Amino acid sequence: MSTTVPRSSGTPGGSVPQDRHRRARHVPGEVGAWVFILGDLAAFALLFGVWMYYRGMEPRLFADSQAEVHRSFGAINTLLLLTSSLCVVTAVRAVRAQMHRLAQAAIGLALVCAVGFLLDKVLEWTDLVANGHGPTTNNYFLYFFVLTGLHAFHVLIGMGILIALVRLSGKPSLSEGQFSFVEGGACFWHMVDLIWVVLFALLYLMH
Amino acid sequence: MTGQLVALLRNRISLIWFVLIAATLISWWIGTGDAANPQLGTAAVFVVVFIKVRLIGLYFMELRDAPLPLRLLFEGYCLIVCTTLLVMYLTAGVG
Numbered sequence: 491m492s493t494t495v496p497r498s499s500g501t502p503g504g505s506v507p508q509d510r511h512r513r514a515r516h517v518p519g520e521v522g523a524w525v526f527i528l529g530d531l532a533a534f535a536l537l538f539g540v541w542m543y544y545r546g547m548e549p550r551l552f553a554d555s556q557a558e559v560h561r562s563f564g565a566i567n568t569l570l571l572l573t574s575s576l577c578v579v580t581a582v583r584a585v586r587a588q589m590h591r592l593a594q595a596a597i598g599l600a601l602v603c604a605v606g607f608l609l610d611k612v613l614e615w616t617d618l619v620a621n622g623h624g625p626t627t628n629n630y631f632l633y634f635f636v637l638t639g640l641h642a643f644h645v646l647i648g649m650g651i652l653i654a655l656v657r658l659s660g661k662p663s664l665s666e667g668q669f670s671f672v673e674g675g676a677c678f679w680h681m682v683d684l685i686w687v688v689l690f691a692l693l694y695l696m697h
Numbered sequence: 698m699t700g701q702l703v704a705l706l707r708n709r710i711s712l713i714w715f716v717l718i719a720a721t722l723i724s725w726w727i728g729t730g731d732a733a734n735p736q737l738g739t740a741a742v743f744v745v746v747f748i749k750v751r752l753i754g755l756y757f758m759e760l761r762d763a764p765l766p767l768r769l770l771f772e773g774y775c776l777i778v779c780t781t782l783l784v785m786y787l788t789a790g791v792g
Contacts, residue, residue: 516763516765524767531774539782542786546788549789565722567719568721573714575714576711580710583708592705651778674757680754683753688747690746691742692782695725697738
């Protein structure tokens with residue numbers, strides 16, 4: 491039997507939660523999801539450190555190689571992921587307010603942004619390889635392809651979760667467990683966004 | 698549905714999104730410009746990036762409403778990773 495979705499601060503009947511009413515403290519999503527998210531964040535932190543270490547060993551090579559990468563690809567991807575995150579936050583708030591169709595539409599829009607991200611990424615990889623910059627070219631491109639590839643894999647996992655959220659958010663009522671999955675899935679997507687924000691700076695912007 | 702969407706977006710979260718987009722564009726500009734001091738420019742980019750990371754965590758992931766240990770874990774992550782990357786960058790020098 492389903493129980494009512496825990497509403498943060500809204501009133502029954504689909505009202506919109508207002509941020510000025512602070513919610514009671516709770517873990518957004520299941521605890522297990524956070525073990526996974528924090529573990530992933532720690533793993534990427536280690537990879538950021540590895541990148542910085544090798545950059546420090548070969549600063550000229552990294553600077554010259556970075557000049558071959560088009561920053562516009564990375565910037566557009568950042569804007570796409572940030573927008574997808576806004577869509578996902580809106581979807582979670584819509585689920586809380588029992589605006590199911592709106593929640594589904596918002597997650598659908600986030601998925602469109604995710605597809606745009608992957609298309610941009612494929613175009614970028616194709617352009618680099620066509621210009622003779624593959625993973626075996628040097629350490630910059632090796633780690634560039636490893637980090638962006640690993641992140642793209644996370645985008646794919648996130649898209650799978652978002653598809654599951656589209657189905658869940660369409661239900662007229664969610665159990666507490668299902669709602670936790672919605673919150674945890676949303677947090678995973680934001681983590682994908684968060685990691686990209688750091689990668690954009692490391693791979694494209696550093697001097 | 699449009700009215701509902703406007704009601705949902707009339708919120709602090711949308712403001713945070715605008716700040717994040719603006720910060721991205723500023724970082725992009727700092728990162729692509731011929732700054733007189735590229736090392737300072739990159740250090741500024743790092744600081745802006747981890748302010749963005751913190752905003753994503755606190756507002757999008759809703760960690761500002763999370764139990765204190767989880768929030769502190771996240772805040773500690775931002776501080777430690779940002780500081781470590783900055784120290785590694787500044788001690789390695791400019792490429």
